[in-house]
Amino acid sequence: MTGEQVDSALVRRWLSATADAVVAEREQLTQLDAAIGDGDHGVNMSRGMTAVREALAGSSPGAPGADLVLAGRTLISKVGGASGPLYGVALRGAGRCLGEGACTGPAELAAALRDGLDAIRRLGGAAPGDKTMVDAWLPAVVALDAAVTAGRPLAEAASAAAAAAEDGMRATVPLRARKGRASYLGERSEGHQDPGATSTALLFRALAGVVGEPAG
Amino acid sequence: MKKLINEADNVVADALAGLTAAHPGLRVFPDRGFVMRADAPVAGKVGLVSGGGSGHEPLHVGFVGAGMLDAACPGEVFTSPVPDQILAATAAVHAGAGVVHIVKNYTGDVLNFEMAADLASDERIRVESVLVDDDVAVQDSLYTAGRRGTGATVVVEKVAGAAAAAGAALDEVVAIGRRANARSRSYGIALTACTTPSAGAPTFSLGPDEVEFGIGIHGEPGRARGALAPAADLVGHALDAVLADLDPGGDPVLVLVNGMGATPLIELYVAMGAAASQLAGRGVNMVRSLVGNYVTSLDMSGFSLTVTVLDDELARLWDAPVATAALTWGEAGRWP
Numbered sequence: 001m002t003g004e005q006v007d008s009a010l011v012r013r014w015l016s017a018t019a020d021a022v023v024a025e026r027e028q029l030t031q032l033d034a035a036i037g038d039g040d041h042g043v044n045m046s047r048g049m050t051a052v053r054e055a056l057a058g059s060s061p062g063a064p065g066a067d068l069v070l071a072g073r074t075l076i077s078k079v080g081g082a083s084g085p086l087y088g089v090a091l092r093g094a095g096r097c098l099g100e101g102a103c104t105g106p107a108e109l110a111a112a113l114r115d116g117l118d119a120i121r122r123l124g125g126a127a128p129g130d131k132t133m134v135d136a137w138l139p140a141v142v143a144l145d146a147a148v149t150a151g152r153p154l155a156e157a158a159s160a161a162a163a164a165a166e167d168g169m170r171a172t173v174p175l176r177a178r179k180g181r182a183s184y185l186g187e188r189s190e191g192h193q194d195p196g197a198t199s200t201a202l203l204f205r206a207l208a209g210v211v212g213e214p215a216g
Numbered sequence: 217m218k219k220l221i222n223e224a225d226n227v228v229a230d231a232l233a234g235l236t237a238a239h240p241g242l243r244v245f246p247d248r249g250f251v252m253r254a255d256a257p258v259a260g261k262v263g264l265v266s267g268g269g270s271g272h273e274p275l276h277v278g279f280v281g282a283g284m285l286d287a288a289c290p291g292e293v294f295t296s297p298v299p300d301q302i303l304a305a306t307a308a309v310h311a312g313a314g315v316v317h318i319v320k321n322y323t324g325d326v327l328n329f330e331m332a333a334d335l336a337s338d339e340r341i342r343v344e345s346v347l348v349d350d351d352v353a354v355q356d357s358l359y360t361a362g363r364r365g366t367g368a369t370v371v372v373e374k375v376a377g378a379a380a381a382a383g384a385a386l387d388e389v390v391a392i393g394r395r396a397n398a399r400s401r402s403y404g405i406a407l408t409a410c411t412t413p414s415a416g417a418p419t420f421s422l423g424p425d426e427v428e429f430g431i432g433i434h435g436e437p438g439r440a441r442g443a444l445a446p447a448a449d450l451v452g453h454a455l456d457a458v459l460a461d462l463d464p465g466g467d468p469v470l471v472l473v474n475g476m477g478a479t480p481l482i483e484l485y486v487a488m489g490a491a492a493s494q495l496a497g498r499g500v501n502m503v504r505s506l507v508g509n510y511v512t513s514l515d516m517s518g519f520s521l522t523v524t525v526l527d528d529e530l531a532r533l534w535d536a537p538v539a540t541a542a543l544t545w546g547e548a549g550r551w552p
Contacts, residue, residue, distance in 0.1 A: 034419045038294045038434035043414045047292075076331065080269075080295040081324035085331060123327060180323045181436060183361045184354045188437065 004154050007103045008061035010210060015056060015071055017206035019049035022199060032195040036182035041083060041195040048079035048087070063102055068095025068112070082180055083196060086120050086133065093119030106154040110144045117141050124179060131177040131189065133196035140165035140204045155212045162208035165201040172197045217416040219515075224413040228270045228290060235277055239541050242280055245308075249301030251277045252287040256309045262380040262389045263287070263309035266318040266373060267302060268325055269294040271412065271514045272433055275369060278542030284377035285318075285540075293412050293514070294434045296324035302332030306341060314342035314386035318373055318393060320365025321349035322434075344386060346393035348372050350402045350522065352461045353430025353439055364432050367474045367522035368400035370510045371534070374543065378536035396530055401462040403454040404520035406431040406438065406476060410513050429453065433476070433513045433520075447483070451490040454521040459498070464525045470504040470534060471495070472522040477512035479519055484508065487519050504534055510542065 022029065022045040030042030055074040056067060072092025075084050094116035098104055117137045126132040143164035147157030172194035177183045182194070221227050229246060236244040243254045250267070257263060266276045267289030276288035286309035289297035306315045315336070319329045326347070333343040348365035355363075376393035384392065406428040409418040412435065419435035422428060427450065430438035445453075473488040475481070488507045495502050503526065511520070524530070537546055 030415055034415065034435075036436075038436050039412060039415050039419050040292070040295050044292070044295055077298055077300050080291045080298045080328060082296075082322075082327055084298060084324075085327040124323070180361055181432075181434070184364060184432060184436060184439075186355070186439060188439065 004105055005103050006064055006105060006109045006154075008064050008067055011064040011067045012056050012061060013210040014207050015049070015067070016053055017210050018203050019053045021202040021206050022046055022049050025198075025202060029195050029199055032193055032198055036177065036185055036189045036192045037195060038181055040081060041199065044079050044081050044083055045199050048075045048084055051075075051078040063098070063100050064104060065095045065098030065100060065112075068092065068098065071095070082124070083199070086124050086196075089119040089123050090116035090137075106148045106157060109154075110141070110148045110157070113144060114141045126179040129175060130179045131172050131175040131182060131194045131197075132179050133194070133200040135172050135175070135194065136165040136168040136197035136200035136204070139168040140200070155208070158204070158208040158211045162201070162204040165204040169193060169197040169201040217411055217413070219411075219413060221413055224416070227413045228292060231270070231273070232277075232290070235541070241539075242277075242541070245304070248304040249297060250287050250289045250305035250308070251280050252305065252308055253281050253285075256286045257311035258286070259311055260313055260383070261311055262313045262384065262386050263306070263311060263315040264318065264373070264377055264380055264389070265289065265302065265305050265309060265315055266369075267291065267297045267305070267329075268320050268322075269296055269434065272512050274509070274542030275511045276373070279370070279373050279377075279540050281538070281540035283381045283536060283538035283540070284373055284543065293414065296322065296328045299328050299331040299335060302329055303335045306332060306336045306343060307339060310341045314344065316376060316380070316386065316389050316393065317343055317345040318369070318376065319345050319347050320369055321347050321362050322364060323361050342386060344390045346372060346376065346390055346397065348397050350397060350400045351432065352401050352403050352457050353432075366404060366433055367402040367472050367511050367520045368397055368524065370472060370474075370506070370543075371400055371470065371522065371524050372396045374538065375530055375533040377538070378533035381536065392529070392533065396524060399462070399526075399530070400522055400524040401458045402520050402522040403457040404431045404433070404438070404476065404518060405429055405450050405454060406516055406518035407444070408478065408517040410435040410477065410516035412514065427518070430457075431513075431516075431518065433511055435513055435516060447486045448490040448494070451487050451521065452494055455491065455494055455498075458521060458523050459500075462523060462525065464500050464523070467525045467527065468501045468503040468531070469495070470506070470524040470526055471502050472506045472510070472524075474511050474520045474522065475509040476516040476518040476520065477509060478515045478517040481508065484519060487521070491521060504531065
C-alpha cells in the first residue's frame, strides 16, 4: 500500500502545488477580496506560500508533521493580515497532530486536517455560515474523514475533500459575512464568493492533485 | 495607475528609507520591521507600540516620538504587521514598566498583536492592549467583527502617550487609552476609492456624482452609496451618525476632521467650518480641534469626522507636549 503513505515528500509536493495554485490564482483572489474586503488576499497568499516553498527547500525532508509545522510558522511570520495567522495555525496544528513520524497514513492525515480546522476556529472564532474559510475547510474535512473511514483509497478521499471544499466555497456566495472585514458590508457582502474559502478550496484541490499522481 | 513609486513591491521599504533620511530622531529597523524613537527604551517609562497596515500615513510611524508612541510596526500596504516584528518592537522599547499595544480593531491586526503579546509574555514582558473601535458606520454586534478603528487612533495614541510620558503606570496608561476610545466616535465619507500599488486599480468605482457613506480606511466600500452633496450636507450626515451614538451631555469635545489622503486641505477646512457651526447649533462645545491628513487611505478622496468627549484629564493629556513627525506642539499646548 505504498500509494497510501503520507510522507514528507508528499506533503512537500502538496504545499508546493498549493503555492503554484495561489500564485496562478493571485488575480482572482485579489478581485474577490477587493469586492468585499481590502484586495490583498491574492498578494498575501502568494507571498506566504512562496515563502513556505523557500523555507521547505532550505530544510531536509524528514517528517510530514515537521514540514507542516515549518509551513505554518512561516505563514505566521511572513504573511500578516488575518489569513497569515489563520492558515499558519491550521498547518502548524495539523503538523503537531501528525507528530514526528517519518510516515503516516490517510486516517492520521484526516485527523490532522481536522485539528487544523479546530485551530482556525479557535483563533478566528468563525462558525459555519459566517462566510469564511471555515465554510470550505469544514465540508472538506468531513468528506475526507468519511471517505477514509469507509476505506476508500486516499486519492479518492482527497478528491472528495476537494469537491466538498469547492461546493462549500460556492455556497458562500449568497451568505452575509459575519466575520472579518467583509462583515462591515452587512447585506452588501451577499452575492460575492468568499476569498478565504476560495484559497482553502485551492489547498484541498492541490492535495487531491498530488495524491492522485504517481510519486515522482 | 499613476503613482510616485519605484516598484510596487518595494513601496513600504522605500518609504521607510525616506523616513530614516528625514527624521534623525527615529531609528528604523528595516529587517526587523519597526520604527522606534532613537532614545528608546526610556528608563522607567511604559512603552507604547502600535502598528498596522501601511497606506495610512502618517499613522502610525508619523506618531513615533516623545509624548506619543515608542515604536510602530508598519505592515505591507493594508496588511497587518506579523507577530515577529511586533515582538521585536515590544522587546526593544520595554524599559521594565511593561508595554501597551494600541491596536485598531481589524481581524488581522487583532490576531497578529495577540500572538505577539503571547510571545512577549514568554519573555516576561507584561503587555496590555488597548483596542480602538470608533467607527459608527459598522454595527457593533455579534454578527460583525465589531466596529473598526479609524480616526480616534490619533487621539488614543496621543493621550496614552502623554500619560506614559508623565510617568503613569501600565494600568493607568491602558485606562486612559480605553477611556479615550470609549468617548470617541468616527464616520467617514469617500469621494473616490483608492488604488493599492500592488492591485493597480481602484478597489471600487464611484460615478462622478456619487459618494460612498461609511467607508473604512482600507479602500473597502462603505455601507451605502449616495449622491454628492454640498460639504455642509455631508458633514451633517457624518455628525448625525456620530452623535446618534455618542452623547456629549454638555461636556466639551475634541473634533478631528481627517483627510483620507487626496483631499486638499482647503476642502478639509470647508468641512471643519461646517462641523463647527453645526456643532454650535446643536449646543455642543468644541474646545479642541485638529484638521489634516492623519489616518489616510492612500489616494482616497474624502474625509472622516471624529468626536471625542473630553474630561479635564483627557484635555490636559491632549495639550501635553508632543514631538513626532506628524504631530508636534510645545509646552503651551496647541490650542487655540
